[in-house]
Amino acid sequence: MSEFSLPPELPLEPEVLIESPRFSVVKRRADGGVDFISPLPCPYNYGCIPGLGSGDGDPLDVVVLGPRLRRGERLRVPVVGVIGFLDAGCADPKVICSARPLRPVDRAGLEAFFRVYALFKRVLHLVRGKRGGDTRFVGWLPDVTRRSA
Numbered sequence: 001m002s003e004f005s006l007p008p009e010l011p012l013e014p015e016v017l018i019e020s021p022r023f024s025v026v027k028r029r030a031d032g033g034v035d036f037i038s039p040l041p042c043p044y045n046y047g048c049i050p051g052l053g054s055g056d057g058d059p060l061d062v063v064v065l066g067p068r069l070r071r072g073e074r075l076r077v078p079v080v081g082v083i084g085f086l087d088a089g090c091a092d093p094k095v096i097c098s099a100r101p102l103r104p105v106d107r108a109g110l111e112a113f114f115r116v117y118a119l120f121k122r123v124l125h126l127v128r129g130k131r132g133g134d135t136r137f138v139g140w141l142p143d144v145t146r147r148s149a
Helices: 104-127
Strands: 015-020 026-028 034-037 045-053 059-064 074-076 079-087 094-097 136-140
Touching: 015 026, 015 059, 079 104, 104 136
Parallel strands: 059 094
Antiparallel strands: 015 045, 015 074, 026 034, 045 059, 079 094, 079 136
């Protein structure tokens, strides 16, 4: 899965920027603009790792597990996994961060969320007239938490 290679400079505990707090229905871009309004609240804090790019040209996406955080908050959180995700044919990995290790229930919840998210994004692409390219949950990427610091 080299198409999902992560930036070699991805730290084990990156500084993340929260764009959409847990339970928000507004999905924001890194510049603060509204990307879309979701019919369902997001069960996770969603944001990016400023300064690191993704395959889609946007900053590298991050999901932070735990309690609701404020929009615009910056914090350092350990990387506990990475999900492979295709968005309109572009590699768009999701870095998963948490203060504690992932539990099986966390993994199952994230997999379910990104499978539903992929369906929603496909509909959004159709509405926006964006044709071509697969959008789907790909799976968990190899264990990035074992990299040397």
